Amino acid sequence: MKPKTAVLLILTTSIFFACAIILADKLLEGTKYNQIVMYSLIALWCVPFAYLSVASRRPKQTSFTGTNK
Secondary structure, three states, X not given: OOHHHHHHHHXXXXXXXXXXXXXXXXXOOOOOOHHHHHHHHHHXXXXXXXXXXXXXXXXXXXXXXXXXX
């Protein structure tokens, strides 16, 4: 994956999860599920963030014929 593409996807994913966390906080304010949902969303955000971070640093694979994909 190209680094520019990875950065764009990381930013988009982060903004989406930030909006989801803010929305969940407003909707669940004062309930006993507020912290659980917020921590779950933060944990869920770490998965695509970590994957995209690693994918942007990974070198392109070379096929058996010796040409880059």
